[in-house]
Amino acid sequence: MRNAxxxxxxxxxxxxxxxxxxxxxxxxDENVRVVYVSRADLNKSSGTILPTITxxxxxxxxxxxxxxxxxxxxxxxxxxxxKNVVKIDKAANGSLIVYVK
Numbered sequence: 309m310r311n312a313x314x315x316x317x318x319x320x321x322x323x324x325x326x327x328x329x330x331x332x333x334x335x336x337d338e339n340v341r342v343v344y345v346s347r348a349d350l351n352k353s354s355g356t357i358l359p360t361i362t363x364x365x366x367x368x369x370x371x372x373x374x375x376x377x378x379x380x381x382x383x384x385x386x387x388x389x390x391k392n393v394v395k396i397d398k399a400a401n402g403s404l405i406v407y408v409k
Contacts, residue, residue, distance in 0.1 A: 339403040340379070346397060346409075361407065366394045369407075379404070 345361075373380055373393050380390060388408055395407040 340381070340382060341399070341403060341405045342386060343405060343407050344409075345394070345407055361394050369393050369396045372396050379406075 311371050370391075370393065373383075373390060373396065383390060383393070383406065390404070392409045393406055397405040397407070399405055
């Protein structure tokens, strides 16, 4: 009986668009973390707490942001100025870390 219920639940999730559900969760406050950094942090080259952010990394972050309109709208709803996004990382748990100057 337990196997039948598990199977039915799995089929229901996949047929109802489980991937859409997971994607919607990826843009929640729990899965998108905004980290504000100062210009002094950007100039440090230690990279221990803040990863090294170069001009190329900033350009890549802007391209990634422009390619993801859902992320853009989520950040705008949090009053993040999109032009100030300098890096986008993926954490070990799959959430996004958005660094903003």
